[in-house]
Amino acid sequence: MSAFRKTGRGRVDASKVINFTFDGKSYQGVQGDTVASALLANGNHLMGRSFKYHRPRGVLGAGWEEPNALIAVDRGKGRVTPNVRATTQEIYEGLKAESQNRSPNLKFDMGAFNNAFSMFFPAGFYNKTFMWPKSFWDKVYEPFIRNMAGLGPAPDADDPDVYASVYGHCETLIIGAGPAGIAAALAAAKNGERIILVDENAQMGGSLLSTPSIEIDGKPAGKWLETSLKALAKAENVTLMTRTTATGYYHDNFVALAERITHHVPNAEIGKVREALHRIRAGKVILAQGGIERPLVFNGNDRPGVMLASAAQTYLGEYGVAVGNEVAVFTSHDSAYQAAFDVADANTRIAAIIDVRGTIRDDLIMGATERGIKVIKSAAITKTFGKLRVKACEVYEPESGNKTKLNCDAILMSGGWTPSLHLWSHSKGGIKWDADLAAYIPDAPNENAVCIGACNGDFGIAAALSAGHKAGGGRKTYKTNETDFGTGLVLSSLPSYLDSSKQKAFVDFQNDVTEKDIKLAVSEGFKSIEHVKRYTTNGMATDQGKTSNLNALEIASKAVGKPIEKVGLTTFRPPYTPTTFGTFTGYRDNELFDPTRKTPIDPWAEANGAAFEPVGHWRRAWYFPKEGEDMHAAVARECKATRDSLGIFDASTLGKIEVVGPDAAKFMNLMYTNPWSKLPVLGCRYGLMCREDGYIYDDGVVGRMAEDRFHVTTTTGGAPRVYRHMEDYLQTEFPELDVWLTSTTEQWAVIAINGPNARKLIEPFVEGIDLSADSFPHMTLREGKICGVPTRLFRVSFTGELGFEINVPAHYGRMVWETLFEEGQKYDICPYGTETMHVLRAEKGFIIVGQDTDGTVTAHDAGMSWAVSKKKRDFVGKRSLARPDLVAEGRKQLIGLLTEDSKEVLEEGAQIVEDPNQPIPMDMLGHVTSSYWSESLGRSIAMAVVRDGFNRMGETLNIPMPDKVIKAKVVKPVFYDPKGERLNVV
């Protein structure tokens, strides 16, 4: 049993010894210890180094507010967790903890030279220096600063652990399982509604865990806690969650709970959930988050061994650990006396209670005298001694001017209490300043929520219990034997004889913000707390100011000479405590981050060695490389095979919308620039869609299945937004139309057959359709059967070859594809992917929306005025097409480009100019939108948008590249079979 472990005290199981290491040194703790309590039990207070000055630090607190004792927990490669609070990390067999932000080691840290020169690094110092010579900033200063930066180690490998996220619902969510939260749950449980009670710690009970001497309604606190938790555990409608932090409170009572599942488990298995995010929608939220004790701001208050009084009480009451052999207590609040008494009753010597106040409650004085504790009134600690651990302190009594040196190996301080309003503040609940408490407390709620107990300013266990029961719908009032929690005095600065500039009185321990830093900020004109915070970085450390915000506010308001309300309060934002990225990610990584949509034919493509490209959420076969082929070789082969004989292409990803109803044609007329009324049944037409701004939005072939039914196709990526665009207009602008939209994208697998032998291939499989050229002309469709399944057969071509697009019900898609592919061997059928599709259509000058157009191109710019009805009185985009700048001369227009060197393939996106020798910035006429090697033409081809392009036919333009200038001739963007004869092969 280690030196400072008090047998028979605390809730830990002293019989279960647990071994762990800290900075490589082996330690023993017991079941129920945290790293902090175990180290303290071994008499080790030094646990960390501060951020800026690298000052040696011990624990300040015993929980989630801890700013000093940050460690890295090492579970192996990729599983090092930085910045863990030693006060919240439960120990487990084999735990490996490392201190941070020091080198070579915690006891001797080179970085501490900052401390020696700390006088040169006041708040905001970096704004004032590192400016000259200018070049030094990049080369010397910033690298230096960055090397000093950071606390914990950066990750060295991917985190192999997995995370989860789920949704949950309840009528009442209770956050914080101290006396208030538990009492609330007990009362609320009765009405049978779903209740969730969460607590961030391993054990429920809050302050009850560390105050064993308290009796509730005559029962020992421990016993009451046990029976209460048993009762709650039994109740079916109650869910108890420990090791779970409510990290954020969002709109409409939506609360994020982060559950730590394996942080306390020895050799936690990889592949099992480490943390889970519970996204809870609650009818009512009861906040019982308690309060956090405030440090006193005095010279040397950061020496290891100096800690919050309540922390010492917790270490003793919950872990059975004494924080020292001889302890001084420094307070301005009554509550510290109870802490001192508990410590004394555990046979730890109290050097003295130093109270800033002149008058002290009699019962407290009596309690002290009974225990032989000396109380020094109207006094303050003005110095502490010791290097890595406090050895003594200097007590100063202003009235007499006496200074006495007091030996002590720990100092417990209490500057009063701060209600925890973090989640209340997330919920935008109102807050008001309470002068007696010298703290902000809840005002009007913004959500259906209530604060109870200490976080509502109701301190003391009995008060918390009763308030809790009331909030849970009960009306029980509890009685306890606790000494009155009492009141305190909040002082922005404590009496001292030292010049303030000579003092190191810390406010934000982790960020090394001292009282004088805050005064400096104010004196330099930073008068709002937001400014003070940003200028000094107070409250911006990983503890988010849980122990420093209010002290800083006090000091600032005194310095500004305005009441605290006028200086303001920095608003809290999620998360309440730092929360793992993985917890927010949940299951959504890699293949679950976003769905990868695959077509019915995708498995065949994969089995046949396709290379894929992502398009929107889809993955599409890009090209089908044969042994040793790169993309260009494969594409060249695919193009040739298709033009020579037969190509087969999976077009299933094209968006499809069934537009049905008596007003279908009317609706189509409004949605597309083309006219639709005269399109005959079983006819097809290329449709062009704008938004109200008049620019090309989407396109696709539309088939008329019946008078009142259109089969609309969209681009692959455009399908969702086109559907939204249509629904929006239909429901909000044209509700009088009798027409309905149904997305059928995935109802149909679409197989495009192109090439001279297309008809020959499908003929044997088609039933009920006469495929002959005359009875089934280009740009029409038929319904019938293919391979024994129903089909909508389109005779269309995106390649310029004789082509059919075979729509079959999706689940039959693969069967039809494989049947045709087999039969196609006769014709050396060639499967091709999107890249070949792009080349073939470019050879014909067909545009790809989003590549050849970019949201700034109109139908006229694209040379497609033919697709814009002149007769229609209205369609979406019509009015905008008449705007001055859209009809102006010299707009960028889509043209073809042929490079002078036919072997030269332009880079897509390359910019086009008239004079390549002009100075930069150059006057750019436009850019290359599509550019390929055309195997069929034996040369390169390109499309481009060029200023006034239509009037530049025959002109030679220049494309300046980094290493050369490429010349190209402007031509019509139809490179292959301009007459379109190949469509008509019989």
Place this chain on the structure above:
Amino acid sequence: MKYSAISLFANALSGHKKWPVQFPDKEPKKEYDAIIVGGGGHGLGAAYYLAKRYGITNVAVLEKGWIGGGNTGRNTTIIRSNYLFDESAAMYDHAVDLWDGLGQELNYNLMFSKRGVLMLAHNVHDVQSFQRHVHANRLNGVDNKWLSPEECKAFCPPLDISPHRRYPVMGGALQMRAGTARHDSVAWGYARAASKLGVDIIQNCKVIGIRRDADGAVEGVETEKGYIASKKIGVSAAGNTSVVMEMAGLRFPLESYPLQALVSEPVKPIMPCVVMSNAVHAYISQSDKGELVIGAGTDQYTSYSQRGPLHLQEHNVAAICEIFPIFKRQRMLRSWGGIVDVTPDRSPIVGKTPVKGLYVNCGWGTGGFKATPGAADMLAYTVAHDAPHKINAPFNLDRFVGGRLIDEAAAAAVAH
């Protein structure tokens, strides 16, 4: 007092008690030659340039809260200028030119860190779009180069370029002159330098009305601290522009959206640069303090609440972990929201308004910080000359009537 290592040393010896106020908090005078509404980086910068470059020193900056408390102090501090269109490139590159050396000019270290901004391409369409940017930037004299996935990895080691990710890295566009700066310092530095030149910085002074004379020209503003006369008023109020313009009877093509950002706990240096990914809608850098600074797109609805929804935070973090799985174990320390004003073409409006003497600088959407010095200078120029500079001339209001929009996002287009 000039800031320098020497002055720092001297003050240290006197216990840092002699530092002067950086920007005295003034009470408003009766009249000014020009008033800037909005005490963010843009507004303070405009006041500074009015005094410094255009000789108008009798200027007041009116801030409803505390200077730099708006988007200036709420953004992810990314600075870059590799925009596609000539107009945008000129505007943002003017800003980047001014950023360089601004710390020295203001004698206030802004920690402008030229660590490079890398924009990742995750599909063929991204590649085409970014290469178009690279080509256009080259001919515009804006540095921006194309990197292969391996080069991306070499430049940013924590990046995961394995092809089996859901969003594989297919390359990236890198601007080396780009980077980050210390956002608060920008506001404070401009404020301090402007005060030195005679500008009054008036905080907690909300504008509640704009007074106009018989011919409709502005003659002053009603504020919480009373009426203040001025024949020139420059509005630089970001998310609140619509509200201020309403006071002059103007309705603007603006909508205000919440924008979320977050930081991790500080860890030792690992991110050497800024990385942006449009495909997953997220961007990340590491601050001088060691925090990973992460941002994303705007919320879907307009709002002034600065309160972010959980599902967006989940998505931002998941998106970052998708391209940087190595960060999955880091922890979110702080999140916050800003209000960004967005125009129909997502490009700013900087110039004159239909009301004589009323000038505006707004609509920066999510791109405001990087433009701070440029936008400030352009607003100052326009206020001083009652006419726009050639750089901000294209960013006028009339473009929404004529249709000559500057739509970078549309040009980035959409997957086919």
Place this chain on the structure above:
Amino acid sequence: MLFDQAIDIPECLNAEALTVSLMGEKARYSLRLKSADVSAIKKASGLKLPAKIMGASHGKDVTCAKLGPDEWIVIADPVQKPKLDKALAKVSKDFTCSVTDISHRNVGFGITGADAAKLINVGCPLDLSLEKFPVGKAVRTLFESASILLIRTDEQSFHMECWRSFGPYLRDFFARVVTTR
């Protein structure tokens, strides 16, 4: 391989407390009707079209659910298809409405067992308690990034549908949840 939904269900999804199964071939129709005609169409088609939004009816191997104020989905055993094709062809001829065959647009999962609701709540934000989501309720909602149709067919069993290409995503999601817990 004639009929191919290209989704296989891993062993891990076949357990006591939780079974996820892929449904076989189904006939599916999307109906968009004017409220005035509904009763007449019910008569004409013999379909038990629920009147209340988010309501569902289960006849012998035919399920009808009302997903929107004017929208119903019909999911039936394939043996019913010829009959339904005929009946609905007549309906679309006689009434102003929209009937669209979406048999192959969707795939269906059966999710049953004590943990069924828990699994669905991993990605579905709705309150699935019996009070808020009683047997027979049918809604279109979300499972993470996938739009789903969710029908409670029993206290501990659900019928979930999604578009075909989202099936593997849901399957993978379910498998991840089960194997990592």
Place this chain on the structure above:
Amino acid sequence: MFEIHCPYCNEKRPEIEFAYAGEAHYVRPTAKEQSEMSDEDWSRYMFIRDNKRGEHAERWWHNAGCNMFFNAIRNTVTDKFVMTYKMGLPPRTDKQIDAARRTDAKEKASS
């Protein structure tokens, strides 16, 4: 994440099922009006929005639910929905909005 009451489903549903669809009660000019209106007026229709700080009439689409567009009054400062109502209904009067606000408050109190 908001909980939004869909007037068609007549129940509260999570925000992620919905898509924001901009300011409400914006009526598209008829073909005739369009042909007669100036470029200024047209651009006003296309681009000028209230962007109100306070209670804002806006459209939402229950796209992952019943697929219906509807109108809502939402306070853009508090993000609180005051009420939602079906597409096609006229803009809500201050009186109607005020009434909705009061019933909402009542519900809160009773729960």
